[in-house]
Amino acid sequence: MNALATDLNLLVQAIQCVPSEKNYWLIRTQSGSLYQTFIDNNYISIGHKEIPLQFLNTQKVTYRTNESLVINEIKQKIQAYHASDEEPLDGRNISLIASQIVRFAYDIKVGDIIIIPSFNSNNVSFGIIKQEQWINSDYNNNNDNALLKRPVTWLKEVQRRELDPYLYRMFTAHQAVNKVNDYAEIVERSINDLFILDDEAHFIINVGSDSIAAKDLFGLGSNLMDLLDEISQKFSLGVSSKDLQVTININSPGKIDIKSKIKSTTIVLGIILLFCGGGYETQDGTKLSTDGLPGVIKAIDEYLNHRQERELKENIFTSYKDSLQIKEPEDIIQLLKQVSENKDIAK
16 A cells, blocks of 8 residues: 555545444424524423433433433323323323433434424424433422433534425424434534445435536536546556545535545545645635645645646536535544644544
Protein backbone atom coordinates (compact mmCIF):
# COMPACT_ATOMS: atom_id res chain seq x y z
CA MET A 1 0.00 0.00 0.00
CA ASN A 2 1.45 3.36 -1.02
CA ALA A 3 1.61 6.41 1.25
CA LEU A 4 -1.42 8.09 -0.29
CA ALA A 5 -3.58 4.99 0.16
CA THR A 6 -2.45 4.88 3.81
CA ASP A 7 -3.54 8.51 4.21
CA LEU A 8 -6.89 7.62 2.68
CA ASN A 9 -7.40 4.88 5.26
CA LEU A 10 -6.77 7.46 8.00
CA LEU A 11 -9.65 9.54 6.66
CA VAL A 12 -11.92 6.50 6.44
CA GLN A 13 -11.28 5.76 10.12
CA ALA A 14 -12.49 9.26 11.00
CA ILE A 15 -15.90 8.87 9.34
CA GLN A 16 -18.82 8.82 11.75
CA CYS A 17 -19.91 5.21 12.27
CA VAL A 18 -23.55 4.60 13.21
CA PRO A 19 -23.60 2.20 16.22
CA SER A 20 -25.49 -1.04 15.66
CA GLU A 21 -27.43 -0.50 18.90
CA LYS A 22 -28.74 2.91 17.81
CA ASN A 23 -32.53 3.10 17.54
CA TYR A 24 -34.91 5.45 15.76
CA TRP A 25 -38.23 6.62 17.24
CA LEU A 26 -41.20 8.42 15.71
CA ILE A 27 -42.98 10.35 18.46
CA ARG A 28 -46.46 11.67 17.70
CA THR A 29 -47.32 15.29 18.54
CA GLN A 30 -51.12 15.05 18.86
CA SER A 31 -51.79 16.06 15.25
CA GLY A 32 -49.05 18.67 15.44
CA SER A 33 -50.47 20.54 18.45
CA LEU A 34 -47.39 19.74 20.57
CA TYR A 35 -44.82 20.08 17.79
CA GLN A 36 -43.66 23.62 18.56
CA THR A 37 -43.83 23.00 22.32
CA PHE A 38 -41.43 20.09 21.93
CA ILE A 39 -39.10 22.15 19.74
CA ASP A 40 -39.13 25.26 21.95
CA ASN A 41 -38.60 23.36 25.19
CA ASN A 42 -36.19 20.66 23.95
CA TYR A 43 -38.15 17.66 25.12
CA ILE A 44 -40.68 15.03 24.06
CA SER A 45 -43.51 13.59 26.13
CA ILE A 46 -46.48 11.24 25.92
CA GLY A 47 -49.95 11.89 27.26
CA HIS A 48 -50.19 8.92 29.62
CA LYS A 49 -50.25 9.77 33.36
CA GLU A 50 -51.37 6.41 34.69
CA ILE A 51 -48.00 5.47 36.20
CA PRO A 52 -46.36 7.63 38.93
CA LEU A 53 -42.94 8.83 37.86
CA GLN A 54 -41.45 7.73 41.16
CA PHE A 55 -42.54 4.16 40.45
CA LEU A 56 -41.07 4.22 36.94
CA ASN A 57 -37.81 5.63 38.30
CA THR A 58 -37.43 3.01 41.01
CA GLN A 59 -38.12 0.20 38.53
CA LYS A 60 -35.39 1.17 36.05
CA VAL A 61 -32.86 -1.34 37.34
CA THR A 62 -35.43 -4.09 37.78
CA TYR A 63 -36.62 -3.65 34.19
CA ARG A 64 -33.16 -4.46 32.88
CA THR A 65 -33.14 -7.82 34.68
CA ASN A 66 -36.84 -8.72 34.84
CA GLU A 67 -38.72 -6.97 32.08
CA SER A 68 -41.91 -9.04 32.33
CA LEU A 69 -42.26 -8.36 36.08
CA VAL A 70 -42.16 -4.59 35.60
CA ILE A 71 -44.56 -4.69 32.64
CA ASN A 72 -47.08 -6.73 34.65
CA GLU A 73 -46.90 -4.26 37.54
CA ILE A 74 -47.43 -1.38 35.11
CA LYS A 75 -50.47 -3.13 33.62
CA GLN A 76 -51.95 -3.56 37.09
CA LYS A 77 -51.51 0.13 37.87
CA ILE A 78 -53.09 1.11 34.55
CA GLN A 79 -56.06 -1.12 35.27
CA ALA A 80 -56.45 0.38 38.75
CA TYR A 81 -56.16 3.93 37.40
CA HIS A 82 -59.04 3.36 34.97
CA ALA A 83 -61.14 1.16 37.26
CA SER A 84 -63.64 3.95 37.94
CA ASP A 85 -64.10 4.83 34.26
CA GLU A 86 -67.58 4.37 32.83
CA GLU A 87 -66.07 1.93 30.39
CA PRO A 88 -62.99 0.26 31.96
CA LEU A 89 -60.17 -0.58 29.58
CA ASP A 90 -59.99 -4.07 28.16
CA GLY A 91 -56.82 -6.16 28.27
CA ARG A 92 -55.74 -5.16 24.77
CA ASN A 93 -55.85 -1.42 25.50
CA ILE A 94 -54.12 -1.90 28.84
CA SER A 95 -51.30 -3.78 27.10
CA LEU A 96 -51.06 -1.05 24.44
CA ILE A 97 -50.73 1.75 27.02
CA ALA A 98 -48.20 -0.28 29.01
CA SER A 99 -46.14 -0.86 25.87
CA GLN A 100 -46.10 2.87 25.06
CA ILE A 101 -45.04 3.83 28.59
CA VAL A 102 -42.31 1.18 28.74
CA ARG A 103 -40.90 2.16 25.36
CA PHE A 104 -40.83 5.83 26.27
CA ALA A 105 -39.46 5.40 29.79
CA TYR A 106 -37.01 2.54 29.35
CA ASP A 107 -36.37 1.59 25.71
CA ILE A 108 -35.40 5.03 24.34
CA LYS A 109 -31.69 5.31 25.08
CA VAL A 110 -28.89 7.87 24.88
CA GLY A 111 -27.77 8.19 21.25
CA ASP A 112 -31.16 7.27 19.80
CA ILE A 113 -32.71 9.50 17.13
CA ILE A 114 -36.11 11.13 17.67
CA ILE A 115 -38.39 12.16 14.78
CA ILE A 116 -41.45 14.36 15.33
CA PRO A 117 -43.93 15.59 12.67
CA SER A 118 -45.90 18.84 12.66
CA PHE A 119 -49.52 19.05 11.49
CA ASN A 120 -49.90 17.05 8.28
CA SER A 121 -46.11 16.45 8.46
CA ASN A 122 -45.55 19.86 6.85
CA ASN A 123 -42.34 20.03 8.90
CA VAL A 124 -40.36 17.20 10.43
CA SER A 125 -37.69 17.63 13.12
CA PHE A 126 -34.90 15.22 13.96
CA GLY A 127 -33.25 15.15 17.38
CA ILE A 128 -30.99 13.01 19.53
CA ILE A 129 -31.24 11.77 23.10
CA LYS A 130 -28.10 12.92 24.92
CA GLN A 131 -29.20 12.46 28.53
CA GLU A 132 -30.58 9.43 30.32
CA GLN A 133 -32.58 11.31 32.95
CA TRP A 134 -36.19 12.36 32.72
CA ILE A 135 -37.39 15.92 33.22
CA ASN A 136 -40.59 17.24 34.72
CA SER A 137 -41.32 20.43 36.61
CA ASP A 138 -44.14 18.70 38.49
CA TYR A 139 -41.99 15.82 39.69
CA ASN A 140 -40.41 17.83 42.51
CA ASN A 141 -43.91 18.74 43.71
CA ASN A 142 -44.70 15.05 44.22
CA ASN A 143 -47.39 15.09 41.56
CA ASP A 144 -48.04 11.39 41.02
CA ASN A 145 -49.80 12.07 37.74
CA ALA A 146 -47.14 14.28 36.12
CA LEU A 147 -46.21 13.82 32.47
CA LEU A 148 -43.05 11.90 31.72
CA LYS A 149 -40.66 13.92 29.53
CA ARG A 150 -37.36 13.07 27.83
CA PRO A 151 -34.82 15.83 27.01
CA VAL A 152 -33.90 16.08 23.31
CA THR A 153 -31.22 18.00 21.43
CA TRP A 154 -32.78 18.97 18.11
CA LEU A 155 -30.52 18.53 15.09
CA LYS A 156 -32.47 19.55 12.03
CA GLU A 157 -35.89 20.60 10.76
CA VAL A 158 -36.93 19.59 7.25
CA GLN A 159 -39.86 20.94 5.26
CA ARG A 160 -42.15 18.42 3.60
CA ARG A 161 -41.01 19.49 0.12
CA GLU A 162 -37.44 18.56 1.06
CA LEU A 163 -38.32 15.37 2.91
CA ASP A 164 -37.09 12.08 1.50
CA PRO A 165 -40.19 10.45 -0.08
CA TYR A 166 -39.11 7.09 1.31
CA LEU A 167 -39.99 8.47 4.76
CA TYR A 168 -43.64 9.15 3.93
CA ARG A 169 -44.72 5.60 4.72
CA MET A 170 -43.24 5.92 8.21
CA PHE A 171 -45.86 8.52 9.13
CA THR A 172 -48.69 6.03 8.69
CA ALA A 173 -47.79 4.68 12.16
CA HIS A 174 -50.38 6.06 14.59
CA GLN A 175 -49.12 5.10 18.05
CA ALA A 176 -47.60 7.79 20.27
CA VAL A 177 -44.23 5.99 20.34
CA ASN A 178 -43.09 4.04 17.28
CA LYS A 179 -39.78 2.25 16.77
CA VAL A 180 -38.83 2.90 13.13
CA ASN A 181 -35.45 1.19 12.74
CA ASP A 182 -36.42 0.01 9.26
CA TYR A 183 -35.93 3.64 8.15
CA ALA A 184 -32.45 4.02 9.69
CA GLU A 185 -30.63 4.59 6.38
CA ILE A 186 -33.19 7.14 5.18
CA VAL A 187 -33.13 9.01 8.50
CA GLU A 188 -29.33 9.10 8.59
CA ARG A 189 -29.09 10.55 5.08
CA SER A 190 -31.70 13.13 6.07
CA ILE A 191 -29.47 14.50 8.84
CA ASN A 192 -25.91 13.62 7.74
CA ASP A 193 -23.84 13.94 4.57
CA LEU A 194 -21.21 11.32 5.40
CA PHE A 195 -21.57 8.24 7.60
CA ILE A 196 -20.99 4.48 7.85
CA LEU A 197 -24.04 2.29 8.39
CA ASP A 198 -24.04 -1.52 8.29
CA ASP A 199 -20.43 -1.49 7.05
CA GLU A 200 -21.27 0.75 4.08
CA ALA A 201 -19.94 4.30 3.71
CA HIS A 202 -22.55 6.79 2.50
CA PHE A 203 -21.84 10.15 0.88
CA ILE A 204 -24.87 12.38 0.31
CA ILE A 205 -24.98 14.94 -2.50
CA ASN A 206 -27.59 17.59 -1.70
CA VAL A 207 -29.30 19.01 -4.76
CA GLY A 208 -30.86 22.42 -4.10
CA SER A 209 -32.47 23.11 -7.46
CA ASP A 210 -36.27 23.19 -7.72
CA SER A 211 -36.02 21.87 -11.25
CA ILE A 212 -33.68 18.95 -11.90
CA ALA A 213 -32.75 18.48 -15.55
CA ALA A 214 -31.91 14.89 -16.42
CA LYS A 215 -28.96 16.03 -18.55
CA ASP A 216 -27.40 17.88 -15.61
CA LEU A 217 -28.04 15.07 -13.15
CA PHE A 218 -26.59 12.28 -15.28
CA GLY A 219 -23.88 14.52 -16.68
CA LEU A 220 -22.66 15.33 -13.18
CA GLY A 221 -22.69 11.65 -12.22
CA SER A 222 -20.88 10.51 -15.35
CA ASN A 223 -18.14 13.11 -15.00
CA LEU A 224 -17.65 12.39 -11.29
CA MET A 225 -17.28 8.67 -11.98
CA ASP A 226 -14.74 9.35 -14.73
CA LEU A 227 -12.78 11.64 -12.41
CA LEU A 228 -12.82 9.05 -9.63
CA ASP A 229 -11.33 6.39 -11.90
CA GLU A 230 -8.83 8.82 -13.38
CA ILE A 231 -7.54 9.94 -9.96
CA SER A 232 -7.46 6.39 -8.60
CA GLN A 233 -5.31 5.27 -11.51
CA LYS A 234 -3.09 8.35 -11.32
CA PHE A 235 -2.27 7.83 -7.62
CA SER A 236 -2.74 4.04 -7.37
CA LEU A 237 -5.50 4.39 -4.75
CA GLY A 238 -7.11 1.06 -5.57
CA VAL A 239 -10.68 2.41 -5.79
CA SER A 240 -13.15 2.28 -8.67
CA SER A 241 -16.50 3.74 -9.68
CA LYS A 242 -17.67 0.13 -9.98
CA ASP A 243 -17.54 -0.04 -6.16
CA LEU A 244 -20.42 2.44 -5.85
CA GLN A 245 -24.19 2.10 -5.61
CA VAL A 246 -26.58 5.03 -5.91
CA THR A 247 -30.00 5.86 -4.47
CA ILE A 248 -31.65 8.99 -5.87
CA ASN A 249 -34.40 10.95 -4.14
CA ILE A 250 -36.13 12.57 -7.11
CA ASN A 251 -37.77 15.30 -5.06
CA SER A 252 -36.82 18.85 -5.98
CA PRO A 253 -34.76 19.66 -3.93
CA GLY A 254 -33.44 16.16 -3.41
CA LYS A 255 -30.58 13.91 -2.34
CA ILE A 256 -28.23 11.51 -4.09
CA ASP A 257 -26.99 8.77 -1.76
CA ILE A 258 -23.74 7.23 -3.03
CA LYS A 259 -22.59 4.26 -0.97
CA SER A 260 -20.03 1.50 -1.00
CA LYS A 261 -18.60 -1.19 1.23
CA ILE A 262 -15.24 0.01 -0.14
CA LYS A 263 -15.27 3.04 2.14
CA SER A 264 -12.22 4.69 0.61
CA THR A 265 -14.09 4.93 -2.72
CA THR A 266 -16.86 6.94 -1.08
CA ILE A 267 -14.49 9.35 0.64
CA VAL A 268 -12.49 9.98 -2.56
CA LEU A 269 -15.71 10.87 -4.37
CA GLY A 270 -16.67 13.28 -1.60
CA ILE A 271 -13.26 14.96 -1.72
CA ILE A 272 -13.49 15.34 -5.50
CA LEU A 273 -16.90 17.00 -5.28
CA LEU A 274 -15.71 19.34 -2.54
CA PHE A 275 -12.47 20.41 -4.21
CA CYS A 276 -13.99 20.77 -7.64
CA GLY A 277 -16.39 23.26 -6.10
CA GLY A 278 -13.51 25.66 -5.78
CA GLY A 279 -13.47 26.07 -2.01
CA TYR A 280 -13.71 24.35 1.31
CA GLU A 281 -15.18 26.55 3.99
CA THR A 282 -17.17 25.61 7.09
CA GLN A 283 -20.48 27.27 7.97
CA ASP A 284 -18.73 29.34 10.64
CA GLY A 285 -16.46 30.79 7.96
CA THR A 286 -13.35 28.77 8.77
CA LYS A 287 -11.37 28.08 5.60
CA LEU A 288 -9.41 24.89 5.29
CA SER A 289 -5.98 24.62 3.76
CA THR A 290 -4.55 21.45 2.29
CA ASP A 291 -1.36 22.15 4.24
CA GLY A 292 -1.25 19.85 7.22
CA LEU A 293 -3.82 17.45 5.78
CA PRO A 294 -2.89 13.92 4.69
CA GLY A 295 -0.88 13.88 1.48
CA VAL A 296 -3.70 12.29 -0.51
CA ILE A 297 -5.82 15.41 0.01
CA LYS A 298 -3.14 17.75 -1.26
CA ALA A 299 -2.41 15.46 -4.20
CA ILE A 300 -6.06 15.37 -5.30
CA ASP A 301 -6.45 19.12 -4.81
CA GLU A 302 -3.38 19.96 -6.89
CA TYR A 303 -4.35 17.49 -9.60
CA LEU A 304 -7.85 18.95 -9.88
CA ASN A 305 -6.55 22.50 -9.95
CA HIS A 306 -4.24 21.58 -12.82
CA ARG A 307 -7.03 19.75 -14.65
CA GLN A 308 -9.42 22.67 -14.19
CA GLU A 309 -7.10 24.85 -16.22
CA ARG A 310 -7.87 22.68 -19.24
CA GLU A 311 -11.51 21.69 -19.01
CA LEU A 312 -12.97 20.67 -15.66
CA LYS A 313 -14.24 23.94 -14.25
CA GLU A 314 -16.30 24.91 -17.28
CA ASN A 315 -17.32 21.40 -18.27
CA ILE A 316 -18.71 20.09 -14.98
CA PHE A 317 -19.14 22.61 -12.27
CA THR A 318 -20.48 25.49 -14.27
CA SER A 319 -22.96 23.59 -16.41
CA TYR A 320 -23.83 20.74 -14.02
CA LYS A 321 -22.99 21.54 -10.40
CA ASP A 322 -24.21 25.13 -10.55
CA SER A 323 -27.35 24.20 -12.46
CA LEU A 324 -28.27 21.58 -9.84
CA GLN A 325 -27.29 23.96 -7.01
CA ILE A 326 -25.15 21.30 -5.34
CA LYS A 327 -24.59 22.28 -1.71
CA GLU A 328 -21.14 22.10 -0.14
CA PRO A 329 -20.69 18.73 1.66
CA GLU A 330 -20.41 20.03 5.21
CA ASP A 331 -19.57 16.65 6.73
CA ILE A 332 -16.60 16.25 4.38
CA ILE A 333 -15.41 19.72 5.38
CA GLN A 334 -15.74 18.89 9.06
CA LEU A 335 -13.91 15.59 8.55
CA LEU A 336 -10.96 17.35 6.91
CA LYS A 337 -10.99 20.01 9.62
CA GLN A 338 -10.92 17.34 12.30
CA VAL A 339 -7.99 15.52 10.71
CA SER A 340 -6.09 18.74 10.01
CA GLU A 341 -6.39 19.80 13.63
CA ASN A 342 -5.33 16.35 14.86
CA LYS A 343 -8.51 15.91 16.86
CA ASP A 344 -9.50 12.58 18.34
CA ILE A 345 -11.16 10.30 15.84
CA ALA A 346 -14.76 9.68 16.84
CA LYS A 347 -16.09 6.25 16.08
